[in-house]
Amino acid sequence: MIKVAILGYGVVGSGVYEVIHKNEKSIAKKTGGKAIQVKYILDLRDFPDHEEPHLFTKNFDDILQDPEVSIVVEVMGGLSPAYEYSRAALYAGKNVVTSNKELVAEHGTELMEIAKEHNVNYLFEASVGGGIPIIRPLNQCLAANEIEEIYGILNGTTNYILTKMITEGSDFAGALAEAQRLGYAERNPEADVEGYDACRKIAILTSLACGKYVNWRNVETQGITSITRSDVAFAEKYNAVIKLIGFAKISPDGAVYIRVCPMVISKEHQLSDVNDVFNAILVKGDSIGDVMFYGRGAGKLPTASAVVADVIDAAKHIHINKIITWKKVDHDFLVDPSSVVGRFFVRANSKAVIDDFANAEFLGNDGDEWFFITKEMTENAFTETFANRGAFLRVLD
Amino acid sequence: MIKVAILGYGVVGSGVYEVIHKNEKSIAKKTGGKAIQVKYILDLRDFPDHEEPHLFTKNFDDILQDPEVSIVVEVMGGLSPAYEYSRAALYAGKNVVTSNKELVAEHGTELMEIAKEHNVNYLFEASVGGGIPIIRPLNQCLAANEIEEIYGILNGTTNYILTKMITEGSDFAGALAEAQRLGYAERNPEADVEGYDACRKIAILTSLACGKYVNWRNVETQGITSITRSDVAFAEKYNAVIKLIGFAKISPDGAVYIRVCPMVISKEHQLSDVNDVFNAILVKGDSIGDVMFYGRGAGKLPTASAVVADVIDAAKHIHINKIITWKKVDHDFLVDPSSVVGRFFVRANSKAVIDDFANAEFLGNDGDEWFFITKEMTENAFTETFANRGAFLRVLD
Numbered sequence: 001m002i003k004v005a006i007l008g009y010g011v012v013g014s015g016v017y018e019v020i021h022k023n024e025k026s027i028a029k030k031t032g033g034k035a036i037q038v039k040y041i042l043d044l045r046d047f048p049d050h051e052e053p054h055l056f057t058k059n060f061d062d063i064l065q066d067p068e069v070s071i072v073v074e075v076m077g078g079l080s081p082a083y084e085y086s087r088a089a090l091y092a093g094k095n096v097v098t099s100n101k102e103l104v105a106e107h108g109t110e111l112m113e114i115a116k117e118h119n120v121n122y123l124f125e126a127s128v129g130g131g132i133p134i135i136r137p138l139n140q141c142l143a144a145n146e147i148e149e150i151y152g153i154l155n156g157t158t159n160y161i162l163t164k165m166i167t168e169g170s171d172f173a174g175a176l177a178e179a180q181r182l183g184y185a186e187r188n189p190e191a192d193v194e195g196y197d198a199c200r201k202i203a204i205l206t207s208l209a210c211g212k213y214v215n216w217r218n219v220e221t222q223g224i225t226s227i228t229r230s231d232v233a234f235a236e237k238y239n240a241v242i243k244l245i246g247f248a249k250i251s252p253d254g255a256v257y258i259r260v261c262p263m264v265i266s267k268e269h270q271l272s273d274v275n276d277v278f279n280a281i282l283v284k285g286d287s288i289g290d291v292m293f294y295g296r297g298a299g300k301l302p303t304a305s306a307v308v309a310d311v312i313d314a315a316k317h318i319h320i321n322k323i324i325t326w327k328k329v330d331h332d333f334l335v336d337p338s339s340v341v342g343r344f345f346v347r348a349n350s351k352a353v354i355d356d357f358a359n360a361e362f363l364g365n366d367g368d369e370w371f372f373i374t375k376e377m378t379e380n381a382f383t384e385t386f387a388n389r390g391a392f393l394r395v396l397d
Numbered sequence: 398m399i400k401v402a403i404l405g406y407g408v409v410g411s412g413v414y415e416v417i418h419k420n421e422k423s424i425a426k427k428t429g430g431k432a433i434q435v436k437y438i439l440d441l442r443d444f445p446d447h448e449e450p451h452l453f454t455k456n457f458d459d460i461l462q463d464p465e466v467s468i469v470v471e472v473m474g475g476l477s478p479a480y481e482y483s484r485a486a487l488y489a490g491k492n493v494v495t496s497n498k499e500l501v502a503e504h505g506t507e508l509m510e511i512a513k514e515h516n517v518n519y520l521f522e523a524s525v526g527g528g529i530p531i532i533r534p535l536n537q538c539l540a541a542n543e544i545e546e547i548y549g550i551l552n553g554t555t556n557y558i559l560t561k562m563i564t565e566g567s568d569f570a571g572a573l574a575e576a577q578r579l580g581y582a583e584r585n586p587e588a589d590v591e592g593y594d595a596c597r598k599i600a601i602l603t604s605l606a607c608g609k610y611v612n613w614r615n616v617e618t619q620g621i622t623s624i625t626r627s628d629v630a631f632a633e634k635y636n637a638v639i640k641l642i643g644f645a646k647i648s649p650d651g652a653v654y655i656r657v658c659p660m661v662i663s664k665e666h667q668l669s670d671v672n673d674v675f676n677a678i679l680v681k682g683d684s685i686g687d688v689m690f691y692g693r694g695a696g697k698l699p700t701a702s703a704v705v706a707d708v709i710d711a712a713k714h715i716h717i718n719k720i721i722t723w724k725k726v727d728h729d730f731l732v733d734p735s736s737v738v739g740r741f742f743v744r745a746n747s748k749a750v751i752d753d754f755a756n757a758e759f760l761g762n763d764g765d766e767w768f769f770i771t772k773e774m775t776e777n778a779f780t781e782t783f784a785n786r787g788a789f790l791r792v793l794d
Contacts, residue, residue: 023683026608027540125538131686133539137530137533140533141534142702143424143427143706143709144424144701144708145702270691273667285702286419286698287528287699287702287705289692289698289699290693291690291692292689293688293689293690293691294689294690295686296687296688301683301684307541309539313540320717
């Protein structure tokens with residue numbers, strides 16, 4: 001019998017409880033006969049109508065000091081006290097499983113090191129891609145590859161909003177309001193629509209893929225708030241759609257180009273069909289070529305199912321560290337994004353702008369807004385010539 | 398240092414050797430510092446120009462009796478002597494990694510049991526989906542789910558042929574000849590085009606998902622040899638494409654409906670965009686909903702990279718059985734396919750056939766061939782009414 005404590009009984013926490021109960025028997029098969037049982041749930045709120053009210057505690061020490069608890073599921077979110085609790089649990093020789101991308105992106109390096117020292121595991125499959133298996137495939141299934149690129153649609157909220165704008169011609173504000181109404185976007189949607197959530201996720205994936213900690217603060221990040229209906233319409237004219245993409249390219253010399261921004265994507269591209277709250281992540285390895293992982297990037301049960309998969313893995317590896325790790329390095333290995341070459345989708349505020357770009361592909365105009373796509377050039381060269389005369393998006397080639 | 402022996406130096410075997418060499422350093426990081434080294438290559442042929450000729454042996458006993466060899470990579474294909482060698486290696490306490498779907502589909506149950514008894518592993522990620530991670534995700538990442546459905550495009554050769562027929566209007570014979578010219582199809586293409594390869598793969602996936610051995614011989618299997626240009630054209634008219642699908646549905650009571658057949662798939666469906674030699678596998682779990690895995694289903698390096706990922710996993714779990722397993726059960730849990738309800742895409746040899754199907758959707762005719770789609774009905778009811786007056790395909794709904 002493996003005893004588990006759940007920290008935080010919100011959407012994901014209650015999903016974890018539900019999945020562990022519902023699939024009790026098949027889970028026990030997967031661990032080789034060891035049943036998994038929730039012994040504690042930590043939450044400051046009261047849940048008087050819960051079917052097992054005796055599980056609840058408001059005191060983390062109850063969990064920390066109970067030697068029977070070998071796995072702590074941290075699904076509180078936020079940095080504090082999630083960080084302190086995770087740290088203490090690992091020091092106490094307990095495995096920690098989390099869906100907390102903020103914490104992994106911020107303190108993952110340290111927490112994985114503590115786990116290693118204490119021969120336990122810090123597992124975070126659910127921190128990226130919700131239920132989509134990506135952390136473990138990246139670490140294990142693609143272990144024989146040098147990863148060259150990882151990119152994809154990492155945030156369901158923004159993908160829902162953009163899908164609405166593309167298929168129904170909504171504007172950003174209207175699509176956001178609809179997403180909030182349906183519970184896909186939070187009342188304060190900043191973390192999603194400004195790209196911060198996608199940024200933490202691509203930082204985690206890239207750290208894993210290149211073995212070096214990528215600080216999410218250093219990732220050039222742009223959200224979707226300034227995308228207009230005409231942007232969507234002229235992308236359509238170009239047989240393309242606009243998607244928020246987390247992108248990383250790892251050179252053989254270890255340099256990493258990483259950024260989050262809305263991109264213009266040809267409808268021929270696999271990612272262009274990924275709609276609504278779905279996520280998809282493309283990984284390019286030197287041996288395997290392109291592999292894509294697709295599914296629900298968020299939601300109670302998908303995320304809970306990823307958490308519980310880690311719980312099962314932890315149960316199979318009590319006191320065996322699984323060597324999932326990246327290191328902090330003190331040199332800067334991030335490529336200056338302004339030196340990177342690409343094409344640009346431009347919404348210019350005067351027709352004259354086009355003349356400054358040789359061989360640009362003109363798409364048309366909507367009143368005083370002139371749309372065109374540049375040929376390949378460095379971002380530096382582009383911004384210098386463009387001189388802020390309108391807005392632009394990058395093209396995914 | 399972990400010493401490995403490769404059995405069979407064909408396409409996959411030489412790929413395994415290449416990947417282990419090329420990514421030596423990053424592989425050592427993934428195993429926690431243990432380098433992986435090829436100590437033997439077993440092949441009956443001579444490779445005088447190989448860079449390490451001293452690795453070659455024609456005698457399996459050299460490998461079996463060398464206690465230094467802890468991992469045997471069986472990439473010979475076929476049942477014998479692959480079966481005898483794998484068995485002997487497991488009995489000798491060596492881990493076995495394979496890409497041999499024939500062997501896994503036939504003797505996997507026994508080989509996994511021997512592995513468990515001897516506290517080693519029998520791993521076969523590369524047996525399904527080439528380089529696409531699917532076995533491990535199914536076992537580990539989706540471990541918290543009851544799997545309800547698994548289906549997808551599991552054979553690259555037939556998908557290449559069908560893609561040619563769809564996009565270039567080729568007929569089956571022409572597309573097959575082109576696939577053979579490019580090395581995508583073998584000179585004797587039966588295993589691919591008759592669906593036997595896809596059948597073994599869906600049998601393996603389903604065995605894993607339901608925990609019970611599905612004998613591939615009992616899987617209703619139909620290939621793509623009788624698909625015509627007009628089938629493709631009228632599917633197109635219906636905004637659909639024809640793909641060879643391995644399909645399994647697992648009921649909560651444990652009953653399994655499994656089959657391999659070409660299916661008519663709406664262009665709205667994710668699988669409809671999977672072209673050329675690519676494979677894609679959709680898994681539906683009770684918690685996670687739909688997840689899709691997409692990538693190159695075959696080829697030297699993709700398959701080798703899946704094999705080497707298993708080698709790394711085995712190296713991290715020397716003498717720890719990973720509990721990947723299904724059991725043989727003595728009752729029959731396969732659903733009689735003729736009782737299953739679905740819609741049928743019909744190429745009838747007379748117009749009169751349509752009148753026998755109430756509410757059929759008429760698609761048109763090509764000379765004496767009349768195309769229509771039935772409403773939902775059991776396969777039994779369909780075949781009785783249809784009475785072999787032409788040909789038909791199933792619709793994926």
